Amino acid sequence: MEIMGKNVLVVGNARSGIGAAKLAHQKGATVCIYDGKPYESWQEEAKQTINELKSQGIMYTLGEMPDVKAFDLVVMSPGISPEIEVVQLAKQLGKKITGEFEFASWYCKAPIIAITGTNGKTTTTTLVGEIMKKYNPSTYVVGNIGRAFSEEVLQIPENGIVVAEVSSFQLETADTFHPFISALLNITPDHLNRHHTMENYCACKYNIFKNQPEEGYSLLNTKDHYYEEAKKQVKARCMSFSLQEIPDCGAYVQAGTLYENVHGTAHAICKIEDLHIKGTHNVENALAAIAMAAAFGVPGNLIREVLTTFKGVEHRTEYVLTKRGVDFFNDSKATNTDAAIAGLVGLSSLNKPIRLIAGGMDKQTSFKDWIKHFNGLVEKVYIIGETKQQIVKECLEEGFTQVATFETLEDAIKAAYNDSKANECILLSPACASWDMFESYEKRGELFKETVMQLEG
Numbered sequence: 001m002e003i004m005g006k007n008v009l010v011v012g013n014a015r016s017g018i019g020a021a022k023l024a025h026q027k028g029a030t031v032c033i034y035d036g037k038p039y040e041s042w043q044e045e046a047k048q049t050i051n052e053l054k055s056q057g058i059m060y061t062l063g064e065m066p067d068v069k070a071f072d073l074v075v076m077s078p079g080i081s082p083e084i085e086v087v088q089l090a091k092q093l094g095k096k097i098t099g100e101f102e103f104a105s106w107y108c109k110a111p112i113i114a115i116t117g118t119n120g121k122t123t124t125t126t127l128v129g130e131i132m133k134k135y136n137p138s139t140y141v142v143g144n145i146g147r148a149f150s151e152e153v154l155q156i157p158e159n160g161i162v163v164a165e166v167s168s169f170q171l172e173t174a175d176t177f178h179p180f181i182s183a184l185l186n187i188t189p190d191h192l193n194r195h196h197t198m199e200n201y202c203a204c205k206y207n208i209f210k211n212q213p214e215e216g217y218s219l220l221n222t223k224d225h226y227y228e229e230a231k232k233q234v235k236a237r238c239m240s241f242s243l244q245e246i247p248d249c250g251a252y253v254q255a256g257t258l259y260e261n262v263h264g265t266a267h268a269i270c271k272i273e274d275l276h277i278k279g280t281h282n283v284e285n286a287l288a289a290i291a292m293a294a295a296f297g298v299p300g301n302l303i304r305e306v307l308t309t310f311k312g313v314e315h316r317t318e319y320v321l322t323k324r325g326v327d328f329f330n331d332s333k334a335t336n337t338d339a340a341i342a343g344l345v346g347l348s349s350l351n352k353p354i355r356l357i358a359g360g361m362d363k364q365t366s367f368k369d370w371i372k373h374f375n376g377l378v379e380k381v382y383i384i385g386e387t388k389q390q391i392v393k394e395c396l397e398e399g400f401t402q403v404a405t406f407e408t409l410e411d412a413i414k415a416a417y418n419d420s421k422a423n424e425c426i427l428l429s430p431a432c433a434s435w436d437m438f439e440s441y442e443k444r445g446e447l448f449k450e451t452v453m454q455l456e457g
Contacts, residue, residue, distance in 0.1 A: 001096065001106070004028035007070055011086055012077025013037070013062070016100040018049065019150035020075045021058050023104060026154060031058045032071070034086060038063030069093055075103050078144075078169040099173030101166065104149035106176070109158040110140075113292055114177075116166045116208050117185025117221075119339045120285045123277065123313050124185060125165035127289040131306045132161050135298045139163060144170065161296075168204040178211035181292050182236070183219035185284070187226045188338045202226060212236040217262075217295040219288060222247065239295060241287035243280065251291040258287060258307075262294040269300055274308045279317075279346030315445040317343050317429075324457035325422025327352065331429035332445030336363065337370035340431035344373050353424045354378050355416040357409070359385035360432030360444075367391050370431050371398045380404070380419060382412040386436045409437070409444065413451045426452075 008024040010017050013035035024031045033053070039062045042050065050060055065086060068074070074090045074097045076082065082097075090097055105112070113132070115125045122145055129141035138160035142149040145165040156162060164179070171177075187205055209218055209230075216236035220227055222245060231238060239250040239262060246252050251260045251269075258269045269290055272283055286307055293303050312318065313333070320328040327350070331343040340358070347354060356378050367387075371394055374381070380402040383391050388405045395403045406412040409428075416426045428448045430441075438444040 001073065003073060006030070006072040008032070008073045008075060009034055009066060009068065009071040009086075009090075010075045010077070011035075011084075012080045013042075013046070013050070013060075014077055014079060016079075016148040016150065017075075017077040018053070019148035020077070020100040020103055021053065023107070023150040023153065024073075024075065025056065025058055027107070029073075032061055032066060033058060034061045034066045036063060036084075065089075068095065071095060073098070075100055076173060078167060082172065097173070098175065099170055101143060101149050101164075101170035102173050102175055102177050104153045105178075107153045108149075108156060108162060110156045110160040110162050111181075111296075112162040112164055112179040113181040113183075113296065114143075114164045114166050114179035114208055115183045115185065115288075115292075116168070116171060116205055117183070118188045118336065119342060120185045120281060120288070121165050122333060123282065123316055124183070124285045124288050125163060126313050127285060127306070127310055128292050129163040130310060131289060131293045131298060131303055132163055132296070134302050134306055135293070135296075136161050141165075143167075166208060168201055171207040172204045174207040174210070176211060177207070178213065179208065179216070180213070181217045181219070181295055182208045182212060183288055183292060184208060184221070184224075184230055185288055186221050186224045186338075187230075188336070202229070206230060206233040209233045209235060217292070219250065219291050219295075221284065221288075239291050241284065241291050243283065243287075251287040251294070253283065253287070258283070258290060260290045260294040260300070260303075262291060267294075267300045270304045270307050276308075276310060277312045278349060279342060281342040281346065282312075315441060317346050318445075320449050320452050323417075323452070323455055324420075325424075326417065326420045327425045328452045329425060329427045329429075330445045330448050331427060332434070332441045332448060334429040334431060335360075335433045335441055337365065337367055337431045340370050340429045341373050343427065343429040344377055347425060347427060348377055350425065355380050355382065355420055355424060355426045357382045357384070357412045357416060357426070357428045357448075358430050358432070359383040359388045359391055360430045360434050361385065361436040362387050362390070363433060367394045367431060368398060371395055371400055374398075374400050378402075379424065380416070382406060382416050384409055384412050384437070385430070385432060387432050409447055410451050413448065414455070417455050417457075
């Protein structure tokens, strides 16, 4: 869609919305940012940004409904629900509606490697990004990680590479988005407060495949429950990764060594013991990264170099420090139960009792599968957030009685530390989103680390 001279309404005044507004402005549109939060409710730093954008010619409607009929295009930030009033009104008026990520992709000339999945996508995207930067310094890591795609897209040269972490929220509005390489790492129940059903959630994830060229590549996880259904959606060349079997095209493990056979011939990349990122889930992340890099033509020696030096991702089972013989780990990125299970299993190799800090925003999912992993690993759970009563209830139903609730993360940390003994771990692994108490999982993880640093001992 040509937007020169058009009126564009951007919904949401966070990072992605601001990026989309700037992009639309640069492409010659008349732009207005709408947010339901009134001007006086924003913090000073945000007010400065609002005033700066106004001075550049970008308009604002804050705290009141915009005149939707005056706009030709509505661009939604990924955190904005399509069910809110302004978006529903735009639909009723027949307005073109898109998302920030889809909008940015209209202006991208470089090939895109897009990675989605319920779990593992941040680690995998970061790992693929590091490999591709080694191969081509003009590599940009965008999307649900790092900078918004709309902030970067006009700087990306045609001979560059885009590595994008893409969420179900971003794929929900995908229309023409067509990555050269796509990966669906796994699907488990998540964000059902937004998507309502697993069918809707899966449909959003499958949007990553729908416009891919036949000469592109799609990567799937053979052990995933939705593997066969996802495979039916693939139009490009299909790759897979597996811990248990050797795929016709993809990456796999044999006798403790990671291999790829994307182009027909098997090549050993490295041994599992050479990886710094531990746990079965991280072996799968490494396999996915190997397959995508090999499909793009990256030499095996470059893949090996990055894999064997990569130390992991901040907020993902991140070691913080040891005090009084107690190890602290920040797994704030574990925003659902499957990610939290992976964090527990990963730390189980330390053979130390875990004091677990958990809880957060309610995504309308059960915690029972996660709780079943507590026995033999978790000494006690310290629960915060709007899910605390549900987690307590389900813990008791599963026979796990060592639970306590707290109003703040700081209080939970201090209680866990006071209860702890030498040779134990304190792990923040919430199994929930952060938005009931924090701006993001990053802010939650940062507060955890700051509070831990201030503990005596």
